[in-house]
Amino acid sequence: MSNHNHLTTSWGAPVGDNQNSITAGHRGPVLIQDVHLLEKLAHFNRERVPERVVHAKGAGAHGYFEATHDLSQYTKAAFLSEVGKRTPLFIRFSTVAGELGSADTVRDPRGFAVKFYTEEGNYDLVGNNTPVFFIRDAIKFPDFIHTQKRHPQTHLKNPNAVWDFWSLSPESLHQVTILFSDRGIPATYRHMHGFGSHTFKWVNAAGEGVWVKYHFKTEQGIKNLDVELAAKMAGDNPDYHTEDLFNAIEKGDFPAWKLYVQIMPLEDAHTYRFDPFDVTKVWSQKDYPLIEVGRMVLDRNPENYFAEVEQATFSPGNFVPGIEASPDKMLQGRLFAYSDAHRYRVGANHNTLPINRPVADVKNNQRDGFMRADGNGGAGMYYEPNSYGGPKEAPEHKTTPFAVSGLAESTGYDHDDHYTQAGDLYRLMSEDERTRLIANIAGAMKPVEKDEIKIRQIGHWYKAEPEFGTRLAQALGLPVPQGV
Known part of the structure; x- marks a missing residue:
């Protein structure tokens, strides 16, 4: 292998001239045989993957999670049950409504998505910097996001649609109040809390379950931006939050959050004064106090924004043993929609990319598809069940049951106190x-x-x-x- 630092084509051949096209004579025209030129232009035309429909503008960082308390009585998730255990992670912060080039300092919820690279597979906690959301059923999500995007004729933001939808969807009142409070414009990504928002289920080694909510509390303190300053910065430095996060980590000022949970016994879900699966509501911390779990530290910037931040894919359906879904209707829709968005945006093999690849061994029968860059399963077994020693299911990790009853029908929540x-x-x-x-x-x-x-x-x-x-x-x- 040559040690020369030569510029090469994508197939590894050295490039002799990267300044001038091959032409027929001094003045051209350009020859189609200039495959280096054609490759550069063709690749350039394809350098943008579709941006995320929501959460398009974001910033990311690597770090670790350290468990500081043994919560094995509640969950068998290994990365949460051994005090002192460190798990590598990647986080992506984002705004929700704006496009990829929009300003960081707008009034908007902030995405707070954490990928834990655990020994039992990747666990994604995909939340926001608010404990609640605007709607509580995924069937309303496309309509809601349409109101936040651009008018199909004028291509302008449309406050008529925004407020018409909210006024006709009173469940949004709690989140809208938070959005227009001081916390609607965080000073930086470092100076805001994060929440799992939904209710999830934790299960211990004995198969006993509890309902759980996640709270990341910033160690930097809460700081918000003045409205006029935020508007000025949107013009002066629209990438302010992205820049701030990168610079803080670059100079060794590593941001950190403490992770806490609220724990609710399963039976309380039947009697609590608010539906515990309604993502537009919070649980009172007087009823269910915060329990410390561990600490998250961000200590390494991405080397390449596209490879690590833009191609990072998160799904609330990426669970590990000991963590499961709840009947939250909004969560139930997200379990499908997020991974489906990644299959469209990045490709069917998005989980084989380095930023998304688990540290745990992957053994399944998913094969082929665009951009299959690993060994594609080699000559290994490609169906199950089989008689040839291929990977088998693990009954001890079956999802734990919870009781359901009633009719199969389109139905809302039992509680409608949105006020x-x-x-x-x-x-x-x-x-x-x-x-x-x-x-x-x-x-x-x-x-x-x-x-x-x-x-x-x-x-x-x-x-x-x-x-x-x-x-x-x-x-x-x-x-x-x-x-x-």
């Missing part, structure tokens, strides 16, 4: 925080053309807290809702 928790959040705020919240909402709602949409939305906040609705109505110059 108590949003009102509680408002009442927890200081007067300064409330004033900013009202100003943020009023500013966002003013462009809405129909007063009926504004009044309908004000009515929801009035139900949550009369002062909230009244002040918002006054800020918008509209009547205070009567008889709501």
Whole structure:
């Protein structure tokens, strides 16, 4: 093998001239035999994979998770049950609605997706920097995201659609209140909490289960951006959050989070005052206190953004033994949709890429497809069951059952109190925080053309807290809702 630092083609041949095309004579035209030119142009045309439909703009980093407390009484997941055990991980932070080139400092939830490379397979915890979400059934997700994207005629953002949808979907009230609070624009990715948001199920070695919610608490403290400063930075440095994360790690200022969980006994799900599987609601920490699990540290930047951040694929359906799904309807839809998005965007073999490849051995019968860059299973067994010693199922890792009953029908949640928790959040705020919240909402709602949409939305906040609705109505110059 040559030791020369030669530029080569993709098939490894040295390039003799990378400055000039091969032409017929001094003035050309260019010859089709210049395969190096053709390869460069053809590859350049294909350098962009489709961007993510949501969470397109993001930043990532490598790090580790260290278990600091033994929670084996709740889960048999090995990376959580041995104090001092370190598990490598990769995290991707993101905005939700904007395109790949959009500004970092907009008012938007932030994606908080963590891939744990455990000995039992990859575990993905794909959440946000908020403990709740706008909707609670995946069937509404495409419609919701359409309202956050661009109008099909004008190609402009459309506040009419945003507020029309929210006002007709009162389950969004809690998340919208968080979004327009100070926490709607984090100062950096380092200065925000992260949440699994959904309820999940933990199962211990004895097969005993509990319901669980995840909370990542930033050790850097919560810091948020002033609205006017955020708008200025969106123009001056639209990549501010991306830059801040990279620079902090580069200079050795490694960001860290403590991971806590809330644990709910399985039987409490039948009697808790809010449906514990409704992702638009939180569990009171007075009812289910935070239990410390471990610590996450980010200590290494990607070497290549495309290979590691853009091609990273996360799915809440990537479980390991000891962690399972709950009946949360929003989660149930995500279990399919996320991996399906990656099969479309990156390819059927996205899990064979280095950033997504498990450290655990992969033994399955999935073969072929575009971009199969590993050994494709070699000459090994390619079906199951078989009589030739191929990999077999592991009955001890079957998903644990939970009881279901009722009719097969399109049905909603039993609980429709969308107002108590949003009102509680408002009442927890200081007067300064409330004033900013009202100003943020009023500013966002003013462009809405129909007063009926504004009044309908004000009515929801009035139900949550009369002062909230009244002040918002006054800020918008509209009547205070009567008889709501």
